Amino acid sequence: MKTEIVAVGTELLLGQIVDTNSSWMGEQLALAGIDSHYQTKVGDNWDRIEDAFRLALDRSDAVIVCGGLGPTQDDITREVLASVMGVELVLDERIAERIRSMFASRSRPMPENNLRQAMVPVGASPIPQQPGTAPGLVAPIRWVQGVGAIAPGAEPPAGAEVLDRVVYVVPGVPYEMREMMNGTVLGDLQRRAGVSATIESRVLRTWGQSESGLAEMLAGRIDELDEAGNPTLAFLASGIEGIKVRITAKGADSAEAWQLIDAEQAVLEPLLGDLVFAYDDDNMETAVLAELGRLGLTLGVAETITGGRMANRLSSAEAAMRAG
Amino acid sequence: MKTEIVAVGTELLLGQIVDTNSSWMGEQLALAGIDSHYQTKVGDNWDRIEDAFRLALDRSDAVIVCGGLGPTQDDITREVLASVMGVELVLDERIAERIRSMFASRSRPMPENNLRQAMVPVGASPIPQQPGTAPGLVAPIRWVQGVGAIAPGAEPPAGAEVLDRVVYVVPGVPYEMREMMNGTVLGDLQRRAGVSATIESRVLRTWGQSESGLAEMLAGRIDELDEAGNPTLAFLASGIEGIKVRITAKGADSAEAWQLIDAEQAVLEPLLGDLVFAYDDDNMETAVLAELGRLGLTLGVAETITGGRMANRLSSAEAAMRAG
Numbered sequence: 001m002k003t004e005i006v007a008v009g010t011e012l013l014l015g016q017i018v019d020t021n022s023s024w025m026g027e028q029l030a031l032a033g034i035d036s037h038y039q040t041k042v043g044d045n046w047d048r049i050e051d052a053f054r055l056a057l058d059r060s061d062a063v064i065v066c067g068g069l070g071p072t073q074d075d076i077t078r079e080v081l082a083s084v085m086g087v088e089l090v091l092d093e094r095i096a097e098r099i100r101s102m103f104a105s106r107s108r109p110m111p112e113n114n115l116r117q118a119m120v121p122v123g124a125s126p127i128p129q130q131p132g133t134a135p136g137l138v139a140p141i142r143w144v145q146g147v148g149a150i151a152p153g154a155e156p157p158a159g160a161e162v163l164d165r166v167v168y169v170v171p172g173v174p175y176e177m178r179e180m181m182n183g184t185v186l187g188d189l190q191r192r193a194g195v196s197a198t199i200e201s202r203v204l205r206t207w208g209q210s211e212s213g214l215a216e217m218l219a220g221r222i223d224e225l226d227e228a229g230n231p232t233l234a235f236l237a238s239g240i241e242g243i244k245v246r247i248t249a250k251g252a253d254s255a256e257a258w259q260l261i262d263a264e265q266a267v268l269e270p271l272l273g274d275l276v277f278a279y280d281d282d283n284m285e286t287a288v289l290a291e292l293g294r295l296g297l298t299l300g301v302a303e304t305i306t307g308g309r310m311a312n313r314l315s316s317a318e319a320a321m322r323a324g
Numbered sequence: 325m326k327t328e329i330v331a332v333g334t335e336l337l338l339g340q341i342v343d344t345n346s347s348w349m350g351e352q353l354a355l356a357g358i359d360s361h362y363q364t365k366v367g368d369n370w371d372r373i374e375d376a377f378r379l380a381l382d383r384s385d386a387v388i389v390c391g392g393l394g395p396t397q398d399d400i401t402r403e404v405l406a407s408v409m410g411v412e413l414v415l416d417e418r419i420a421e422r423i424r425s426m427f428a429s430r431s432r433p434m435p436e437n438n439l440r441q442a443m444v445p446v447g448a449s450p451i452p453q454q455p456g457t458a459p460g461l462v463a464p465i466r467w468v469q470g471v472g473a474i475a476p477g478a479e480p481p482a483g484a485e486v487l488d489r490v491v492y493v494v495p496g497v498p499y500e501m502r503e504m505m506n507g508t509v510l511g512d513l514q515r516r517a518g519v520s521a522t523i524e525s526r527v528l529r530t531w532g533q534s535e536s537g538l539a540e541m542l543a544g545r546i547d548e549l550d551e552a553g554n555p556t557l558a559f560l561a562s563g564i565e566g567i568k569v570r571i572t573a574k575g576a577d578s579a580e581a582w583q584l585i586d587a588e589q590a591v592l593e594p595l596l597g598d599l600v601f602a603y604d605d606d607n608m609e610t611a612v613l614a615e616l617g618r619l620g621l622t623l624g625v626a627e628t629i630t631g632g633r634m635a636n637r638l639s640s641a642e643a644a645m646r647a648g
Contacts, residue, residue, distance in 0.1 A: 307639020315631020
């Protein structure tokens with residue numbers, strides 16, 4: 001199930017916004033066991049968006065398109081998709097109603113423009129999650145490489161191989177995109193790919209060794225894991241955050257994956273000794289604060305040179321721990 | 325002069341690293357007056373890198389390739405480029421010597437692998453700037469769309485249109501990439517594009533109005549500028565950093581561009597009043613510190629809730645002002 005990502009928006013090409021969405025999606029696809037081979041950024045230009053869609057549909061089974069779903073005239077992802085599919089856009093009354101009521105609940109008049117967001121290509125379905133005004137779309141497409149989409153009811157050229165492709169469209173607003181990816185896209189991709197396995201991972205946070213030093217300490221175990229293939233290890237040098245050792249395991253279900261991870265952790269930790277200071281999203285600050293809490297100690301900080309940086313990191317961590 | 329960017333590295337696709345390089349390059353290309361229409365990320369896979377190079381050479385005049393220049397076996401940008409060019413790689417003795425002396429100056433033995441970095445495709449030239457061990461490359465290519473490169477000395481197919489393309493290869497390490505972009509790539513692109521104009525810009529940092537509020541305050545002036553076309557204005561909402569108003573001007577030389585910017589600033593500032601608190605890379609902290617300095621005042625900070633954040637921002641700014 002080859003999947004690729006197309007991010008739409010001139011602001012991405014101009015570097016006014018860094019495309020963190022594609023990075024996040026790439027990570028989620030990897031964790032879900034879905035291959036992703038290309039990520040493309042393209043500006044708000046009809047011809048180039050269309051070229052990017054056609055190329056992606058020629059070479060990948062699934063395409064995730066991110067962005068270009070806003071209410072203004074330069075947001076044309078919907079229109080280009082319908083054109084590539086060879087279908088019309090029709091107003092989806094339920095989406096229109098949802099958008100109207102969003103504006104009403106904020107006591108704001110709805111600009112007519114916003115109804116553009118309720119237009120859906122014939123044959124595509126809205127993604128159920130819709131945290132903002134922009135609806136996401138799932139568009140199954142019958143595709144012939146080098147030819148294009150076979151419109152609903154149309155016959156493919158004689159002898160042509162018809163491929164089942166799917167395009168997902170999600171908004172560029174990060175929390176909207178994430179909700180749709182988690183709620184619909186990733187699961188749908190796994191279902192189509194026949195991925196029944198579940199992939200889980202845990203990060204051991206380490207401090208005090210270089211990446212090559214860690215690789216040396218774990219060399220024997222890495223060789224064994226390379227041969228077995230599951231779980232896998234990855235090192236990620238993260239600057240001031242130390243070096244992360246990620247254990248990733250695949251199982252028939254989540255419980256089996258976690259069992260493999262727990263077993264692997266039990267092998268690695270004796271080898272790593274006290275280099276491991278925390279797990280997953282915990283960091284040096286939360287580790288220090290947890291230890292202080294355990295000992296019933298409080299901490300006063302007087303800083304020079306670092307000018308409040310230590311206090312800032314510690315208090316941010318404390319706030320996160322309280323909120324969590 | 326259509327230019328596109330190809331970023332190479334599986335870690336980019338997996339989201340382990342956010343591709344800030346492409347964003348930065350996109351911004352620099354825009355400021356240099358060079359069109360850039362696509363940015364593609366591709367993993368460390370020969371076939372897919374080759375496909376990405378061929379596609380880029382088919383549709384763009386210039387291609388900037390970033391990454392895949394390291395010393396290890398999975399860094400294959402050099403090899404794929406030579407293959408696409410239809411030429412051999414040869415050892416560049418001067419680069420080899422430079423790499424050897426870098427290791428010698430750190431009293432470290434040079435792994436033989438590192439000499440891979442001194443291999444250059446026949447017909448390509450090393451980029452003079454080489455802050456790390458990875459040399460950048462400038463590779464002029466004679467290209468026939470849909471066919472490929474015409475190797476040096478070879479004849480193009482009869483009747484084929486031969487296009488002059490150029491590929492720049494720069495390392496993925498940000499400061500190395502930037503030094504090569506600023507030192508060689510951007511200037512070379514402008515020369516090839518016949519861009520004789522110089523583009524300069526200044527940012528007015530504002531606080532206290534929304535983006536649409538600013539647009540309303542400046543509406544009349546924006547209309548005038550839209551008609552004249554030079555200079556141009558752009559708004560950039562930057563969260564806690566306020567909203568940036570960027571004036572960009574094109575001139576026959578730098579002095580002319582700055583003259584236009586100064587004149588435009590003199591028009592805008594009376595309209596914006598005291599919303600403008602700083603310019604370019606200065607921010608709220610440096611503005612406050614400069615004002616305190618002017619008044620001969622010192623500042624003590626006692627923080628709750630923000631837990632050192634204010635002290636941290638102020639002291640970072642102070643350090644930057646001293647260093648600057």
